[in-house]
Amino acid sequence: MIRIGMLTSGGDCQALNAAMRGVAKTLYNSKEEVEIYGFLNGYQGLIYGKFKLLNYSDFSGILTKGGTFLGSSRTPFKTIQDPDENGLDKVAAMKQNYYKLQLDCLVILGGNGTHKTANLLSQQGLNVVTLPKTIDNDLWGTDMTFGFQSAVDIATTCIDQIHTTAASHGRVFIVEVMGHKVGYLTLNAGMAGGADIILLPEIPYDVDKIVKKIKERHDRGSRFTIIACAEGAISKEDAKLSKKEYEKKRAKSKYPSVSYELAAQIYDAIGLDVRVTVPGHTQRGGDPCPYDRVFASRLGSEAGMLILKREYGFMVGYKNREIVKVPLEDVAGKLKMVDPKSSIIKEAKKLGISFGD
Amino acid sequence: MIRIGMLTSGGDCQALNAAMRGVAKTLYNSKEEVEIYGFLNGYQGLIYGKFKLLNYSDFSGILTKGGTFLGSSRTPFKTIQDPDENGLDKVAAMKQNYYKLQLDCLVILGGNGTHKTANLLSQQGLNVVTLPKTIDNDLWGTDMTFGFQSAVDIATTCIDQIHTTAASHGRVFIVEVMGHKVGYLTLNAGMAGGADIILLPEIPYDVDKIVKKIKERHDRGSRFTIIACAEGAISKEDAKLSKKEYEKKRAKSKYPSVSYELAAQIYDAIGLDVRVTVPGHTQRGGDPCPYDRVFASRLGSEAGMLILKREYGFMVGYKNREIVKVPLEDVAGKLKMVDPKSSIIKEAKKLGISFGD
Amino acid sequence: MIRIGMLTSGGDCQALNAAMRGVAKTLYNSKEEVEIYGFLNGYQGLIYGKFKLLNYSDFSGILTKGGTFLGSSRTPFKTIQDPDENGLDKVAAMKQNYYKLQLDCLVILGGNGTHKTANLLSQQGLNVVTLPKTIDNDLWGTDMTFGFQSAVDIATTCIDQIHTTAASHGRVFIVEVMGHKVGYLTLNAGMAGGADIILLPEIPYDVDKIVKKIKERHDRGSRFTIIACAEGAISKEDAKLSKKEYEKKRAKSKYPSVSYELAAQIYDAIGLDVRVTVPGHTQRGGDPCPYDRVFASRLGSEAGMLILKREYGFMVGYKNREIVKVPLEDVAGKLKMVDPKSSIIKEAKKLGISFGD
Amino acid sequence: MIRIGMLTSGGDCQALNAAMRGVAKTLYNSKEEVEIYGFLNGYQGLIYGKFKLLNYSDFSGILTKGGTFLGSSRTPFKTIQDPDENGLDKVAAMKQNYYKLQLDCLVILGGNGTHKTANLLSQQGLNVVTLPKTIDNDLWGTDMTFGFQSAVDIATTCIDQIHTTAASHGRVFIVEVMGHKVGYLTLNAGMAGGADIILLPEIPYDVDKIVKKIKERHDRGSRFTIIACAEGAISKEDAKLSKKEYEKKRAKSKYPSVSYELAAQIYDAIGLDVRVTVPGHTQRGGDPCPYDRVFASRLGSEAGMLILKREYGFMVGYKNREIVKVPLEDVAGKLKMVDPKSSIIKEAKKLGISFGD
Secondary structure: OEEEEEEEOOOOOOOHHHHHHHHHHHHHOOOOOEEEEEEOOOHHHHHHOOEEEEOHHHHOOOOOOOOOOOOOOOOOHHHHOOEOOOOOEHHHHHHHHHHHOOOOEEEEEEOHHHHHHHHHHHHOOOOEEEEEEEOOOOEOOOOOOEEHHHHHHHHHHHHHHHHHHHHHHOOEEEEEEOOOOOOHHHHHHHHHOOOOEEEEOOEOEOHHHHHHHHHHHHHOOOOOEEEEEEOOOOEHHHHOOOHHHHHHHHHHOOOOOHHHHHHHHHHHHHOOOEEEEEOHHHHHOOOOOHHHHHHHHHHHHHHHHHHHOOOOOEEEEEEOOEEEEEEHHHHOOOEOOOOOOOHHHHHHHHOOOEOOO | OEEEEEEEOOOOOOOHHHHHHHHHHHHHOOOOOEEEEEEOOOHHHHHHOOEEEEOHHHHOOOOOOOOOOOOOOOOOHHHHOOEOOOOOEHHHHHHHHHHHOOOOEEEEEEOHHHHHHHHHHHHOOOOEEEEEEEOOOOEOOOOOOEEHHHHHHHHHHHHHHHHHHHHHHOOEEEEEEOOOOOOHHHHHHHHHOOOOEEEEOOEOEOHHHHHHHHHHHHHOOOOOEEEEEEOOOOEHHHHOOOHHHHHHHHHHOOOOOHHHHHHHHHHHHHOOOEEEEEOHHHHHOOOOOHHHHHHHHHHHHHHHHHHHOOOOOEEEEEEOOEEEEEEHHHHOOOEOOOOOOOHHHHHHHHOOOEOOO | OEEEEEEEOOOOOOOHHHHHHHHHHHHHOOOOOEEEEEEOOOHHHHHHOOEEEEOHHHHOOOOOOOOOOOOOOOOOHHHHOOEOOOOOEHHHHHHHHHHHOOOOEEEEEEOHHHHHHHHHHHHOOOOEEEEEEEOOOOEOOOOOOEEHHHHHHHHHHHHHHHHHHHHHHOOEEEEEEOOOOOOHHHHHHHHHHOOOEEEEOOEOEOHHHHHHHHHHHHHOOOOOEEEEEEOOOOEHHHHOOOHHHHHHHHHHOOOOOHHHHHHHHHHHHHOOOEEEEEOHHHHHOOOOOHHHHHHHHHHHHHHHHHHHOOOOOEEEEEEOOEEEEEEHHHHOOOEOOOOOOOHHHHHHHHOOOEOOO | OEEEEEEEOOOOOOOHHHHHHHHHHHHHOOOOOEEEEEEOOOHHHHHHOOEEEEOHHHHOOOOOOOOOOOOOOOOOHHHHOOEOOOOOEHHHHHHHHHHHOOOOEEEEEEOHHHHHHHHHHHHOOOOEEEEEEEOOOOEOOOOOOEEHHHHHHHHHHHHHHHHHHHHHHOOEEEEEEOOOOOOHHHHHHHHHOOOOEEEEOOEOEOHHHHHHHHHHHHHOOOOOEEEEEEOOOOEHHHHOOOHHHHHHHHHHOOOOOHHHHHHHHHHHHHOOOEEEEEOHHHHHOOOOOHHHHHHHHHHHHHHHHHHHOOOOOEEEEEEOOEEEEEEHHHHOOOEOOOOOOOHHHHHHHHOOOEOOO
């Protein structure tokens, strides 16, 4: 008999259900007797003992469904060790619920913040196996995360739609793509959508270079320009500020985001009509794309196999086309970022894409 | 020999190319010799004599392509009779270019503003046939406009995507759908996406009723609520203001749109996490849906047949499943709006949808 | 208190769930106490007493889901009055189950065959309200059926996909679209997909005219031709045969369908590489398009309102943009077909589409 | 000055245009003067001197378009060294046209057959750089080919559509996925679509095991079963035959493909209604998915960089997330197949998928 708890934490994304189905089917199809408890709404369910005993049919028909049937919530790591408003010790509560249910292992699906807490629980002696969920693809220790390709598809569709109206009206359009710290999503959606300019957190931009690129395009007869701009894109000047100074500056800004500020700067420099589109939360919604369904199923299945072998303390990741187990302490607290010197950036530049640098 | 000029004016939408192809193929496939001139970027091309002589192959392969290959621009009717910055009389210039090219007819594709100018040109003695293009479906004299169903598809997909993340996180989500004056798009996308609350310009809302509906849902165990809110949704109080007073109030508001204001009001009333998503210009972009391709092709073809019969001064519309010709003076300056007493609103309410009224 | 039974019969299609949800929500949201029984797998469930008592949550989250959660089956009308293999009188059994459950009304969703049986049950004294479900749009008494637009979308996507490969290889492609007796689906998907030739059951074709059209295209430099061919397309010669003779001929044919026969005839006449693609059952599958979701919800809601008013013996249909009730005896046994003289056919011909006639 | 010829050969697929755009933009954006000649319809254009001089604008707007703007054709390698019907030595003709245009290099996009000819031309002294195009992902020397992910998306959508109708009617459905020799496409689409049984050319099946799996599902209450069957799936018995014997057997068979034969066998064994759907050529059609657009652009750009460095005789491939150059002689004549012992097969089995082995 093996007893596991399962939870999804942080911003939801596509293929969470597919991944959980992968774990569950692998366990249920094994020779062992299995009990799976689902904690509701992320770590909240584990802290406050909100869960349900799941069975085979709970995992049926969910491969293709977006969201997470267990619910999710954000439980910031920086507050996880503080008592809650009633004085409850959250970490102790999680441990208590784990032991009360006599769990053999927790399966935790989440992104960066989630992994910090998962690592903490592992250090505290709980058995933990995690799965890399995020549309940002910014988890250390894995080449790919599920949710990413689905989000690329959505953001690209958005750029495709903007393309026709930008071309018809001869406008500059900025599409603000999700990603506060890491630009994989913007980079891939931008390249797939044929963006002329791509702005990433990892490559600070110079407004003058952006304006120059737009002018060049107009001089060559291209009436429109598409800019894919990450939420966390930053100018070269702002990149010199300390994190604190920059946050202060942004908070004071009259623009809701960098995209709007940039739109104003381009308008001021060149007098062109600039529009901003923000697909926002749609990028983490809807049903998973086929790539993510297969990928999340595979990772889930491998997590199930690890559990059956009683190998704990790992994130199941993907490296060089092989599925691998990565020690949690190697994952927690690190960020995988776009390398400005990587071959994909070089190729994009050869294709004529400007990064504003 | 018949010589026509063609132009697309106002905000672009899906199936403009399909409609123009419909006109052109019908003309080219007739027994008459035909010359088609395409004016670039809407009335601007007609005013400033920017055009190109088109041929059969220009209309090939464009049935399925979004945008308009002629380009478009907004040329507000309220300024059309004013001279331009160089003192040019725009109306006179348009007439001059029409006569210089010895045109037999102008084919004009556009929405409400466009039809005002088209009617003016018709009154000035030019032969004009128009086609009803708008994602708002707000043109008088026709049950349907092309672009509408494509925009419904996009806005619905957006609501579908928001649905999964709203459900996973137990959030209230407001999706702001295009439509400043008319709510057909919001109504249809809202119903198709399973929105719980739909807010239209034609049905002023009461925030308390919205809050009550959300509370009811939460009391019955529904952790999330989806609100489809038209750009031009308006509260009962604001609906009492004069247009001028209201515009003043909005200009002063710290919220970029009604959706954001409403989000704040709901949060204040009920303490729930409310998010706003604005698909914006994506709704008029991308390739036309099959419905619009067929519909625009049919209208275009009928416009071609009218021209061959030398019947001018009409918009080609659609009434009771028949294609009809509507005198331009009956179309210009009128708005087709959602009737709050229509059967679709009644049905929506029976389905449990709240309009906040 | 009102007690209703619900069933879906015949080939499934998109938006069956949306329509049932519309009925159920309207009933549950009324002031009356309501009990809804769902019969499983169409008339089979009613005959053999297989059903379940449904509740509000059974209709939650199904608006956007394809198929039918009650299951369906084909129960041919021509055998409905014969006893089953155990000698059971099927009609009597249906009546018995209706009365045993003390039903006030049956809600039946189906197409042509289904309506014959529904009418029979109505004539036998049962209260019946029906909803027009079919991808064929061939039901008498309604301008539109749900499932149709979703199927148009799928068949059009198929033609779009074939377009690129046909163009790249310079091939003639025949896409066989569903529709044995009626051509609305083929006509609309063909027009939306830009087919050069459209073959419908209602307009018998002449192979020579098809070959001539292909030759003309090749002579003008078009390397490829797309033919949208209904399953029930028929040549002028075969159209002269009696139904029996034709069925005999088809049964003997070495070609699995008319499309394959036509492909061979074109190859023989002109030596071009002709390929056939058959999207088949995909056309009735997948989730409903936004149009069908709204349309089916509206019809369902109106059916619910009829039931609350105790108005029975009707199909809820759609005429001239109004939702109407049509007496079942006016619907049963009739087929709505494409009129070869209708304006859409005329427009299609003006666009250059050949119907092979 | 650098002068290159470009051609696309073999069955077309998605992202051919994106790849060519990648090569061209990289060359045009370099400091060298560049001339690009496009040969029409694959090797046919090179043999018979059908080409056009291309320019920058020919590569504009094609990133997102399916098919190949140069056209393609199949020119089987086994006949390439035979004279044509007029006695022309094809290989000599290709060399002659290459030298006549004073080309520095040929860029050839294609799959397995294409690479044999490309390697031959390279051995004959022509400078050649190739790009791996195929929906089968069966090219040796690269982890991935463009077209593959787009085809997975289409085949998965097809299975999704079949899913709803199979579930509604309680049917067994076989979806026949492209792939005569290699099963990557079927494997991935099958896993993404939630197929219960997946049949690949690399893993011969036992009909009894398939029937057993279907029975098990029905015994557990699953009314339907989805089988993803590769075109080249083969039974254990047939796998024992020589290639010649097997081809003879298939040619004699009354079933158009293995899928239909299997359907009959299942029906005979178990009496269930079995349907076959064949998406066919749709799988290589339509516009490329975002993954393929990025991937093909990257490969194209790297091919351009190789050419600028005068490095010839390579296919540009993808290994362990790095873009690599693979000597043509290592690619030609080899097939990359699904390894029945690979981790993905193991994972799929743990998920409960049967391969019939």
